[in-house]
Amino acid sequence: MARSPQTVAIDLAQAFATYEKRGVAVFSPQFGSTFRHVGPDALDLLHRLTTNSIIDIPDGSARRTILTNEKGRIVDVFWVMKRSDEELLLVTDSTDPSSMRDWIDRFTIIEDAELIDASDFLARWYVVGPNASDALGEAFPELDFADCGIGELRGMDVVDGGVVLFLMTDTAGLESWLVIGGTPGIPEINSRFEKAGMEPVSNKLFDHIRISNKVPIAGFDLTEDVNPLEAGLLDLIHFEKGCYIGQEVIARLDTYDKVQRSLVGFSQTELTNDVQRIEIGDDILSDNGARRIGWVTSVAQRPRTNELIGLAYLRKTHTQPGSVVITSEGTNLQISP
The missing domain is CATH 2.40.30.110 (Aminomethyltransferase beta-barrel domains)
Structure with a gap:
C-alpha cells in the first residue's frame, strides 16, 4: 500500500533530525553506474574526449570530468578513478549510463581500450555530512580519513576478494565520501556502517542535502540541454589541455561571455x-x-x-x-x- 505524503514527510523529518544530531548520513543511491575502463589506451582516450586533464592523474587518486558533444552540451559528468595506467574506474550518477558508454564506444576505433559495466558486482554508498570522515574512521579504523582533499582515494580488502574504495568528493556540496565495494564485501561493509551508527537513509534526504547546496546531478540537472558553463562546472574544464569534442564551442562561450x-x-x-x-x-x-x-x-x-x-x-x-x-x-x- 502506498504511503501518504504525510507519512513520507514524517519519515523525512525523522531522518533529517538524526542526520543533524550525528552529522553524518549514509545513502545507497538508486541511480548511477560504475564502469571499468581498461587497456593501454584507456587513459589517453578519455583525455582526448573530456574537458578535464586526465592524462596526469596520479595513481591512487581521481578527477571529475565531462563528456561534451559537438555543440558543447553535456553528455555525462563522472569521476575517473585511476587504479593504474591501464585500469580506470568511471563512476557516474547519471540515471542513463548508456549515454557515457555509447559516447566512449563511439570514439573507440583503433584504441586498445575496453569499457566494461561493473555495476552488477560493485555496490555504491554515499557518506555525507560534517562528521563523515570521523564516522568512516570509526567504521574502518584500518584507514586514515583525516585531512583528505577532493579526489583522494583510500582502499582496503574487508574480506577475501571484497575490496572497498573510498573517494572523497563534493557530491552533496559538503564533506562527502563515495564508497565502492565489491560484492563479497557488501555484508561486511553494511555491518561496519551499522556498528558505527551509520544506517542507510532515504534518497529523499540526499536530494534535500544536495539541492540545498545547489549541487547538480547527471541525468537531472546535467544533460544535453545545457553546457558546462551554464551548469557552473567551470572547475571541470581545463582550458589549456588542447582539443576535445565540443572544445571550440565551450572556448567561444567563455571568451566572448555568451552564456x-x-x-x-x-x-x-x-x-x-x-x-x-x-x-x-x-x-x-x-x-x-x-x-x-x-x-x-x-x-x-x-x-x-x-x-x-x-x-x-x-x-x-x-x-x-x-x-x-x-x-x-x-x-x-x-x-x-
Missing part, C-alpha cells in the same frame, strides 16, 4: 499541502507569465515542512536572489542566494 542561462536554486513562496505542485520539467515563466525563461530540473521537500526547493535553469536576466518567477502550473518560486 545565456545559469543554474539556480529556488524555494516556494507559499506553503501548500499539495507536494506535487512543482515537478521536474515544469516550464518557468517571467513574473508576468509572458514568456518562457527556463525550466525545473530537480525538486526536493524540506524535511520539516511541505515546502519544496529545487534547481532550475533560468535566463541570466532573471537570476537575481530574492526575485520571484512563476511555473507554467502557477506556482511562485523565489530565487535562492
